[in-house]
Amino acid sequence: MELNFKHLLGRAPLSQAELSEHIQLCINSGYDAEIDSYIDSTEYYSNYGENIVPYYRGSSTQVGQKQVGYNRTRSLVRGWAEIDSATESSILVEAVATNGTTEIPLQPSGRIAAYADATEKMFKIVVKGAKFNGPRRRSTTEYIVPGSRMSPQIQRINRTTGTIVSITELA
Numbered sequence: 001m002e003l004n005f006k007h008l009l010g011r012a013p014l015s016q017a018e019l020s021e022h023i024q025l026c027i028n029s030g031y032d033a034e035i036d037s038y039i040d041s042t043e044y045y046s047n048y049g050e051n052i053v054p055y056y057r058g059s060s061t062q063v064g065q066k067q068v069g070y071n072r073t074r075s076l077v078r079g080w081a082e083i084d085s086a087t088e089s090s091i092l093v094e095a096v097a098t099n100g101t102t103e104i105p106l107q108p109s110g111r112i113a114a115y116a117d118a119t120e121k122m123f124k125i126v127v128k129g130a131k132f133n134g135p136r137r138r139s140t141t142e143y144i145v146p147g148s149r150m151s152p153q154i155q156r157i158n159r160t161t162g163t164i165v166s167i168t169e170l171a
Contacts, residue, residue, distance in 0.1 A: 001026075002076055002092055008038040010047065010057035012072035016096050072096070121147045122170040125154070127162040140165065 001022050005013050013019045026034035038044055048054055056073070072092055125143045141162070145153045150167075157164060 004035065004038060006056075006073070006076045008035070008054050009041075009043060010054050010073075012076050012092060013096055014072075015099065019096055123147060123150060124166075124168050124170055125157070126165040126167075127157050128165050129162055144170070 001019055002013065004022070005011060013022075022034055022037065025037055044054070047057060075092060123145055125145060127141045127143065128139065143153060143157075154164065
């Protein structure tokens, strides 16, 4: 049921009553009737109409919805590369049944931790049009800097209106 709410309404179930209604409909009238209940609902029509594919709507406040729905929807939507079959059981059973809140799981983006030796690596920064402390302007300038000094060097380049052409790691 959670996945039906997620994929067809773009949100998580908001209450035990709402979830129970869909479970009863599925038991009494079958799965097709339960799916039709989402697609034929006023909520579906007002958000998607007839020409829009359902999408995740939980990142913004929705008129007439409790704020707790945001946390519950974030629990269901785990990122762009998620796969629903990796979920072995219901995620929201306790939160919906007790009308409680759900902790939003942390979702790392990119590298989880810095490289242990990132500050010891050396990098070459190629800059075009930088002007430092004098009238002389060179077309391109190269800087060799350790990883520990990358941020200050990039800030200095940006202050001098230089354009960074490339940054490469030196072996």
